[in-house]
Amino acid sequence: MFVNNINPVMVKIGFLEIRYYSMAYILGFVLSYFILLHYIKRNMIQNMDKDKLDSYLIYVIIGTIAGARAGYFFTKEINPFSHLIDIFKVWQGGMSFHGGLIGIVLVTLFFCRKYKVKFYDLADVLVVPGALALFLGRIMNFVNGELVGIKTNVSWCFQFKYYEGCRHPSQLYEALKNLFIFFILLALYNKKDRKEYKPGTLFWVFVLMYGFLRFVITFLRDDPGTYGLSGGQWLSLLMFVIAVIVLTRRQKK
Numbered sequence: 001m002f003v004n005n006i007n008p009v010m011v012k013i014g015f016l017e018i019r020y021y022s023m024a025y026i027l028g029f030v031l032s033y034f035i036l037l038h039y040i041k042r043n044m045i046q047n048m049d050k051d052k053l054d055s056y057l058i059y060v061i062i063g064t065i066a067g068a069r070a071g072y073f074f075t076k077e078i079n080p081f082s083h084l085i086d087i088f089k090v091w092q093g094g095m096s097f098h099g100g101l102i103g104i105v106l107v108t109l110f111f112c113r114k115y116k117v118k119f120y121d122l123a124d125v126l127v128v129p130g131a132l133a134l135f136l137g138r139i140m141n142f143v144n145g146e147l148v149g150i151k152t153n154v155s156w157c158f159q160f161k162y163y164e165g166c167r168h169p170s171q172l173y174e175a176l177k178n179l180f181i182f183f184i185l186l187a188l189y190n191k192k193d194r195k196e197y198k199p200g201t202l203f204w205v206f207v208l209m210y211g212f213l214r215f216v217i218t219f220l221r222d223d224p225g226t227y228g229l230s231g232g233q234w235l236s237l238l239m240f241v242i243a244v245i246v247l248t249r250r251q252k253k
Contacts, residue, residue: 001166003159008144024140025064028133033057035129045121052115056108056122063107064100071099075231097134097214098235104130120200127206128189131182138175147171149220163222170221177213181206198250204243211239 011018033053040048072094108126112119141147145160149168157166188202214236223230229237 001155001157001159004142004145005161006143006145008140020143021137021140024133024136028129028136029057029061029064031132032060032126032129035132036125039125045117045125047115047117048122052117055115056111059107059111060104060126063103063105065095065103067103067106068095068097068100071096071102075099098232098239118199120203123203124189124200127203128182128185131178131185131206131210135175135178135182138171138178142169142171142175148222149173150222152220167222168220170217173217173220174214177217178210181209181213184209201247201250204247204250207239208243208247211236211241211243215240 008019008021009017010020010023036045036053036056037050039045040050040053075096104126105123108122109119111117112122145162147170148158148160148163149170151165152168153166154168156169158169159166185202185206188197188205215233218230218233218236221230223232225231225233
């Protein structure tokens with residue numbers, strides 16, 4: 001058994017706190033910027049340049065935070081419409097991956113239409129650093145001692161503050177899942193014969209892999225839901241089904 005007693009606050013100056021979790025977001029955006037810039041310089045995203053990337057980063061930041069916060073607020077809060085102002089209190093925590101994904105897709109669609117960039121050209125690249133950013137986020141969930149797993153007696157279980165019993169480190173399972181997805185997507189995108197893929201293939205492979213693996217791993221997470229499945233599992237299952245349908249239809253064409 002291990003004990004998680006990590007202090008989630010990285011730096012504290014008076015009333016100001018800088019948490020490791022916020023640094024994961026910052027580092028994720030920075031990594032995404034430079035990975036996208038690398039592929040832009042190799043002319044792998046048509047009609048995209050550094051100036052447009054600078055603008056796109058702002059879109060991604062807004063889409064990620066707004067979507068993730070709104071997704072959490074409207075799925076976790078019992079009466080969200082009775083205190084809508086709380087949706088802006090991001091410092092109180094509460095972010096949703098599925099909401100963030102929807103937010104990023106929407107702002108990317110808007111950006112691509114405005115700057116005449118092909119959506120799938122950009123999305124196929126974005127999912128690569130996106131998976132890496134998700135890896136960092138789950139590591140910080142572990143640092144925060146949140147999203148804990150179910151009780152277990154395995155030798156690598158963790159005792160988390162505010163939770164009874166020794167539990168699966170489900171945050172680390174999900175972190176490894178995201179790292180695995182990152183390396184798979186990176187290998188696929190850098191293949192010499194990558195052009196044999198239809199545009200959008202890597203984006204939908206990400207949706208497929210994330211949806212399936214998240215659905216499975218969440219069985220080890222202490223996350224109550226409906227009909228034996230958590231809300232995140234239902235959404236992940238929907239991701240998987242949609243990706244299977246899209247990829248199958250694209251393969252037939």
